[in-house]
Amino acid sequence: MSLPIELALVALFVPAAMAVLLALVPPLRRTGRPAAWLSVLAATVSLGAAVWLFADQLAHPTRDLLESVAWLPHAGASMADVGLRIDGISVGMTLVVTLVAFCVQVFSLDYMRSEPDADLGRYFAYHSFFIFSMLMLVLAPNLLQLFFGWELVGLTSYLLIGFYFKKPSAAKAAVKAFWVTKLADTGLLLALLVLYSHTGGFEWTSHPGADVATLVTLLLFVAVVGKSAQFPLHVWLPDAMEGPTPVSALLHAATMVAAGVYLIVRTDPLFAQAALTREVMVYIGSFTAIFAAVIACVQTDIKKVLAYSTCSQLGYMVAALGAGSVMGGYFHLTTHAFFKALLFLGAGSVIHAVHSNEMSDMGGLWGRMKLTGTVFLVGSISLAGMPFTAGFFSKDLILESMLESGRLLPWLALLGAAFLTAFYMGRVFFLVFLGKRSEKAEHAHEGGWEMRLPLVLLAIPALLGGYFGAHFAGMWHLDYEPEWNLQAFAPSLVPILGFVAAWSMYGRGEARPAPAMLAPIARLARSGALDHFYEGVYRVLGLKLAAAVGFFDRYIVDGLINLAGYLTLTGGQRVRRLQSGNVRDYVFVVAFAIFALSAFGMLR
Amino acid sequence: MPLAAWLILAAGLFSIGLYGVASRRGAIGILLSVELMANAVNLIFIAFGRYRGDHLGQVFTLFAVALTVAEVAIGLALVILLHRVRRSDERVDEVRELHG
Secondary structure, three states, rough: OOHHHHHHHHHHHHHHHHHHHHOHHHHHHHOOOOHHHHHHHHHHHHHHHHHHHHHHHHHHHOOOOEEEEOOOOOOOEEEEEEEEEEOHHHHHHHHHHHHHHHHHHHHHHHHOOOOOHHHOOOHHHHHHHHHHHHHHHHHHOOOHHHHHHHHHHHHHHHHHHHHHHHOOOHHHHHHHHHHHHHHHHHHHHHHHHHHHHHHOOOOOOOOOHHHHHHHHHHHHHHHHHHHOOOOOOOOOHHHHHHHOHHOOOOOOOHHEEEEEEEEHHHHHHHHHHHHHHHHHHHHHHHHHHHHHHHHOOOOEEEHHHHHHHHHHHHHHHHHHHOOHHHHHHHHHHHHHHHHHHHHHHHHHOOOOOOOEEHHOOOOOOOOHHHHHHHHHHHHHHHHOOOOOOOHHHHHHHHHHHHHHOOOOOHHHHHHHHHHHHHHHHHHHHHHHHHHOOOOOHOOOOOOHHHHHHHHHHHHHHHHHHHHHHHHHHHHHHOOOOHHHHHHEEEEHHHHHHHHHHHHHOOOOOOOOOOOHHHHHHHHHHHHHHHHHHHHHHHHHHHHHHHHHHHHHHHHHHHHHHHHHHHHHHHHHHHHHOOOOOOOHHHHHHHHHHHHHHHHHHHHH | OOHHHHHHOOOHHHHHHHHHHHOOHHHHHHHHHHHHHHHHHHHHHHHHHHHHHHHHHHHHHHHHHHHHHHHHHHHHHHHHHHHHOOOOOOOOOOOOOOOO
């Protein structure tokens, strides 16, 4: 076993061991802070291994390691392998996951301080388990193992959204997230079945033919639409904000929702064989990008703005992958993980200070929370794609590749979304940090060092992460050189325009009604039309189908079994009369049988 | 004596036993009749053994006798139990607890 494999195993199984320990030893879990520190320790070890692994990979940029063993071998044959795939893609993602997870866990030490001890232990046990699940997905060598990790992160997401399960809205949101993603996951399962029946394996490097590849990738994309919150299955993500804010930062912004995008990056050899799927991806992705950005402009809850922004940015990635730019999608995935996690943690810091999610309860916080304000600004400009920040490089690459692929309409949609991104981030920043202080913001103050350290740690890659682009390009043997020509001019001008527009409307930090243009969209977003539609479908189709299945089960399946029981019972009732209890009757039966048998023997 | 004579004798014994089982009402009488039938069968074993010219029939008979002893022991135990529970004569027609 080589060093990278060992490092990956450490990164994978130390958090897993900690999760098992905390799960199986309730007295330890209920100690609260010691359990939390143990979990942070595991995350630190995992992060250390990931950093080492990444440094090692930088030294050998094109290394592609695969270490696997047969899974459940039977008579020399096995359905699939389990193991680790160590290449540039998985190593980069491993670093992102462990770094953000580490920051979020440290942040949670202070943010969740007021939780009861038992709940705190449970929270950190989930977090340790999440690192294991996510890395299992990231390091998987084939689709079967990836599916395993995929379902586990879905489970962790459910558990963490429903962390405050005594609150009905949180419990509902958790169930909603679980059902929506589970519905989409059926696509992944079907894709696995189709792929296995045609190629006899779960490899994404296989060549099953154009038709099968199209079918498989379309099914995979269904799962991606659910997990990465693309239109029309994005409805669960805004509700998922019911979970604790650090959870939103880790799962519902940086890593878990990006699993869908990661899946496409990983299975790109399959997607490259399916032109139709890529076309669908371009349009779904770019539509989601602008649609979610518009809704983000009219939200009043700071976390909801960020949630819709996440939808929008994931749309960017999906569109980039559809346009054939694997690197654009992956690059934006990594930079987005940093600045969106930073923004969520910044929002967490603000929420912690004012005890409210509503932006009307904030305002004028700059004077009280300079550090949070600074890092929030860094995250905002990076997300908006201001020149020289991390978000600029990746977003520029996506817009460029979209234009190069010759699709003008999606390009315009993405450009519009870029403008709106700057606009709503400007709006959030001005409303929260400028203007008059509200009553609740009067006593706001920064959190402890546990909250400040992760903010600073994440602000660095959010600002500078773009300069890793050349390294990513090396993995696909591409030349990547940020160009400062006319093509880069539009993407760098648009965010500035967005911020100017936001300044002109919200510069004084006063909440104003949404622009008239956006009013109908705001109404539509608030009415939850899509939710009502799904509810209607559920009532009309789901319940009817369930009733039909229930009828079949109750009267046909159960009926057959009951019939067998009834026949046995009545048959027994009839036959019992033969047992008269009279010895002489039995003797006659025996004697008669003897004569009958003798007669039979003689006549034969 | 020819084989047929032994077989007729055994069939006669067996029929008498069967008649006894069917007509007797007392448990002891039935038990005795069963013994008669069993011994009729034993007689047939020996007769055939002789007819074949080996000792197989006698071996079987010894086994059968041993089994009959066990059977009679159980039968007598039942009779005694019946007598204890009922405290009356041992008319088997009246013992119908096990009817269906």
